[in-house]
Amino acid sequence: MSKKFLFGVAVFLLIMLVLVPQILLATDRKDLMSVATSIALNSIIAAGVWLTFYIGRINIGQGAFALLGGYVSAILIVHYDVSFWLSLPLAGLACAVASVLIGLPILRLRGVYFAMVTLTLTEVGRLLAQALSLTGGPKGITNIPPPGALEFFGLTIIPDFAELENLRLGYYYLAVVLMIICFAGMWRLVNSRLGFLCRSLQQNEELASSIGVNVTHLRVLAYAISSFCGGIGGAVFASIVQSIYPNTFPIQESVNYMLYCFLGGLNYVFGPMLGTGVLYLGWDFLFILGQYQLLVYSTILIILILFLPNGLLSVRLPGMKRV
Numbered sequence: 001m002s003k004k005f006l007f008g009v010a011v012f013l014l015i016m017l018v019l020v021p022q023i024l025l026a027t028d029r030k031d032l033m034s035v036a037t038s039i040a041l042n043s044i045i046a047a048g049v050w051l052t053f054y055i056g057r058i059n060i061g062q063g064a065f066a067l068l069g070g071y072v073s074a075i076l077i078v079h080y081d082v083s084f085w086l087s088l089p090l091a092g093l094a095c096a097v098a099s100v101l102i103g104l105p106i107l108r109l110r111g112v113y114f115a116m117v118t119l120t121l122t123e124v125g126r127l128l129a130q131a132l133s134l135t136g137g138p139k140g141i142t143n144i145p146p147p148g149a150l151e152f153f154g155l156t157i158i159p160d161f162a163e164l165e166n167l168r169l170g171y172y173y174l175a176v177v178l179m180i181i182c183f184a185g186m187w188r189l190v191n192s193r194l195g196f197l198c199r200s201l202q203q204n205e206e207l208a209s210s211i212g213v214n215v216t217h218l219r220v221l222a223y224a225i226s227s228f229c230g231g232i233g234g235a236v237f238a239s240i241v242q243s244i245y246p247n248t249f250p251i252q253e254s255v256n257y258m259l260y261c262f263l264g265g266l267n268y269v270f271g272p273m274l275g276t277g278v279l280y281l282g283w284d285f286l287f288i289l290g291q292y293q294l295l296v297y298s299t300i301l302i303i304l305i306l307f308l309p310n311g312l313l314s315v316r317l318p319g320m321k322r323v
Contacts, residue, residue: 016176021169033168037240039280040175041233044182046260046272048229053266054190055222056202057107061118062230063254064125065095069231070238070248071129074141077239079134084147085158088235095231096224103223107216122251129246140245144238147174171240178236179273182229187269189225198222263304265311274312 024033045066052059069091076082076090106117129135136142146161164170189195198218200208209215238244256279257272264275282300286293308314 013180016180017173021172024172025166025169030168033172034240035280035284037168037172037175038237039277040172040179041237041240042257042260042280043179043273043276044175045230045233046257046276047182047186048226049257050261050266050269050272051186051189051222051226051229053261054202055198055219056110056205057219057223058111058115058258059118059226060115060251060254060258061121062226062257063249063251064118064121065099065227065230066234066237066253067122067125067129067244067246067249068098069095069234070244071135071141071234072231073235074144074238074244075134077144078141083150084145084239085150088232091235092228092231095227095234099224099227100220103220104216107219107223119251119254122249122254126246126250135246138246140243140248141238142243144242144244146242147239171236175236178232182232183270183273190269194218194221259301263301263311265313267310268313271311271313278312 020036021033024036045062048065049059049062072091072094073084073087076087077084082090102121106114109117129140130138146167147158148162149156149160150158159170161167161170190198197208197213200213201215201218205215234249238248260275260279261272262275263279264271264273279301283293283297286297289296304312
């Protein structure tokens, strides 16, 4: 890694972990902290969608895994008194296992056929959550307690969120740290041998298979990692709002995750992060337009996609590689 890249990483960490919290705490709008937290969580979920694009698949069903992750975490915490810190990875693993079972048959599909199947997953997840008694049915699961203290050999690593003076700040740091870990792992993945093999699926699966690449294994693995990201984001989101309902992650959210990737740039690992920030903040700032908010928002989005088909990152980094 070059010194320039490391310097950029250091500056990013300084901004996200020090400057942004200080600026948000100094403003009168307390909801901006929640907005920043939502951007970080949506970036994590969208990163999973980006990975499926990376292997040549259009994923419009990420909301189903975010919903599953939220429910798994909520059920473990509320019904079985499991610590949030243990329920978080278990939620991600549950989504990964479910994606393997689902992905083995549907990942054979391509293009619009795969997209349509994944689109139905969100609705199937909603109907299942509404029908099962374990999920609370239409009433969902409420009164989810905030994360407790995380201790290691008697040493408190993370304090009890219920005792924090600023709960929103605690969730902000949780979401941002998870986002940093997620994108660091994603960057490392696509720059590894495994990442180069995954990219070969996007270009020509038949050719990759002919030279010995295990296409099925790579497709399922990428989809499992993608779903893991969705489950982690959904679990944290459920903890923040302290509830989870069948309609928490509707189809529109799955479409938004895809749009975040498009706007940021499908050729760049950090595209979902930038796309999420721009679209989420754009929608929030356009609230002053009232009934014209959606019209102006959609128009700007269409213009950006038309004139920047490679995403916003292609403007600043035109010579950057596809990763």
